[in-house]
Amino acid sequence: MNGAQALIESAISQGIEICFANAGTTELPIVMAIDKAAGIKAVLGLFEGVCTGAADGYGRLSGKPAMNLLHLGPGFANGIANLHNARRAGTPVFNVIGEHATWHRGSDPPLAMDIEGLSATVSSWTRTNSSPSDLPLDVANAVSIALGGRIASLIVPHDHQLALCKGGRPKPVERCFDTVDESEVKKAAELFMRHDRTAMLLGQRALRKEGLMYAAEIQDLTGCNLLAETFPGIIERGAGLPDIGRIPYFPEHAVSRLSGYEGILLAGAREPMAFFGYPGGISRILREDQAKAFLGTGRQDVLEAMGLLIDILKSSKKKRQQERKADAPGHPGMPDGDLDPVKVCQTLAALQPEGAIIVEEGLTTSMGYYSLTAGLAPHTILSISGGAIGYGMPCAIGAALACPDRPVISFQADGSAMYTVQALWTQAREGINITTLLCANRAYKILKMELERAGIKSPGIKARALTDLIGPDIDWVKIAGGFGVPAVSVTTAQELARAINRGLLEPGPFLIEIVL
């Protein structure tokens, strides 16, 4: 076999089942290896940001990496923004990037770039394959790193792809997780012993089902409140699961939300920081005098650490000081009349089926959605962890391919969705069940809110030109149709409800332009 075949054989043996690709000349041997291999699906994205966003969605749902196949530096660069989101979400991702032949690289051909330099900005692990015979082990190591919730990027010169190679299914040398630091676990237990008003801030894998069950047990043992990061990569919700509040977006709201706690345990979560540093100077959301402890820092497995914490807490005498606040939100009712952001959220909340996966990138329109839905049937929410817009439409592809039996609802804003609009074509080609709520407020609304917050009441022509999406209005029904995705436009809650029901019922993708 050749190096490309050895690479793909190794990837399959490490559990890789899907490859999101936009290949070029330097990746054709890998395309041919995928072509001949059983056990790996190939999905074309018409832009690399679609591929990397889809891999992010797939990894968030399945907990294991998809492979991205990307063309040299420019192809990788096009995928960086969504890899940034994946990195912040703690998503496992395995990138394979073709490189010029080793003997050709030095001639600095037109497409040559510093791929390692680009990769380092988002990858926890980057390697340029140095010998074709190392390819199986390079792949095994990359996948192992990725499985720890990280981005691993392997750069493979074209001549190494073509070289004769023995293949093999080596065990990785790199480990997914480091050993849990028991002193961290002890400190976490002490935090609960010492303080009455406590909260646990959950992030990344702690927000998946297993983590939430651990969190609920810790809550039972300590009476702590449970919170999630502002934009968790993935959070399981609904009946049977503890209700987890999210930290508000604007820093003054976040500070106010968290100020009452004496002690905070951060489990798989980073210390919360303001999204932006506004004049006034809030970076850290927590105060110095609030006690903090951490579980699952660095490369540790937060789930294992939570399990160990539970063992300690069970053997301690401390009784919990707080009553668990049982939120019992009802099923929200259906609104009617002309739509506004609140009614859009209410309509979706009223209709979303059990098992739905909500890819949330509605930004200013979807802000109210989360608080409406805690009491619904079980569902999963993905959000924009890295803040780089254009994650949602691709992410929905990966989610749908990871969970083909679950309905995916892609809750999108027009400005964000336009970043990776090409994703609609892949949704159509794959025939996956994605219902897109395309909230067309025809503006970068968040920027208008920011201008207001900065005291600018009436921006001039040029500021409006850079924040409005009018002149011309984007016709999302036509655009979706051009990509092969059926679509309708709605303006009232009743129309939206009918359209959501249609989208959920019909197989394949469907787009609802919600004119706000």
Place this chain on the structure above:
Amino acid sequence: MNGAQALIESAISQGIEICFANAGTTELPIVMAIDKAAGIKAVLGLFEGVCTGAADGYGRLSGKPAMNLLHLGPGFANGIANLHNARRAGTPVFNVIGEHATWHRGSDPPLAMDIEGLSATVSSWTRTNSSPSDLPLDVANAVSIALGGRIASLIVPHDHQLALCKGGRPKPVERCFDTVDESEVKKAAELFMRHDRTAMLLGQRALRKEGLMYAAEIQDLTGCNLLAETFPGIIERGAGLPDIGRIPYFPEHAVSRLSGYEGILLAGAREPMAFFGYPGGISRILREDQAKAFLGTGRQDVLEAMGLLIDILKSSKKKRQQERKADAPGHPGMPDGDLDPVKVCQTLAALQPEGAIIVEEGLTTSMGYYSLTAGLAPHTILSISGGAIGYGMPCAIGAALACPDRPVISFQADGSAMYTVQALWTQAREGINITTLLCANRAYKILKMELERAGIKSPGIKARALTDLIGPDIDWVKIAGGFGVPAVSVTTAQELARAINRGLLEPGPFLIEIVL
């Protein structure tokens, strides 16, 4: 004034007239400064690759930089592929990237990335502003660097944008060009003295009108042939200008084209290298035993160097050994019947008006266009210097804004155009006269050619899935309509001719889907 206002004042004083922007919260003070300033136009791109590609087109035509305003690391990353093309084309570009407030940066907020690391992959000059009072000089230096045909990137923390600042219009410390190395000029002259069969390979500014007039004079003095790089950033052509052959794309053709020359002068051009390194091992197109000399290497001004060379040649006794081969191509006739790539090129060549700017990214469809058009009325061709697809539709925006009185013809392939399809919206909003020939062969045809070259006659299902653009077919008429660009679909040469004439006649953008 504040830092943002000082930045914009300085930019305008350095000659910046246009800003392509997709701003976020960290750039809002700059948006407001642009809003209040006279003398700088703001153009919104719905994706950063549109902005950077438009700046590339603007810089290629005007010879001076546009400003890009980009949002943090992810926004810059989205613009990298087209900055890579601009870098390879030698286009002047001035990027301004917002950064988190200095006091907030260390908290590693969600959108934080290594912007300097990203910038270094494409910029010749990157600076993070270290004090608001330095902003005017930082801008002056960046613009000066850019004017030398390079990319200069200035990263500006949000608090520096808001800080009180004196402003000013400082002289740059950085220089556009280094002094010309006279020993290079002498060696160039000696090359022509010593060898009979010579060629001059022109690149970058040597392919603009002034450079071409110098080249014609050198040709008259030496009898050398004139050649251009395979994908020149910009080349002026047509009646009154010397006919410049382009080096073929595939390396074996390029070697054969250049093998007969004993001596080659590279003026503003890099030594030609194969686009890709195929098995067989051609990297360098020129042989060791072919004499080479260089003009305008590094940061030198190739035009000044060509002028000095002419002075030396005029004072020498050497007579030219070759007759200038006068190509006298006729005006190509109009084809008829169903379209194929050759007929598309013939139809365009037959109809393109004087002064047309052709943005060529038709790839396999436009391959025959160049050789048909040397004898036409004066026109300008831009091509894909860096090989990163998705450059054309944005580049056409910048070209049209730089030259509002000239018709722009955007000669596009479906696979490439889809990369930055959002550009159509900006074309509609600006109402610029761009006629897009969208060649829909519904495949990454170049990859199919590469597979054939590699001996793979019948790729399997997955390889076809990754190289075909069918299932569903993309409906470009609907997509263009969704962005506010009127469009028609054609299948015959007569229909194409009618559509081209309509597109050229009507103001504003127009798209012709050419089904191949």
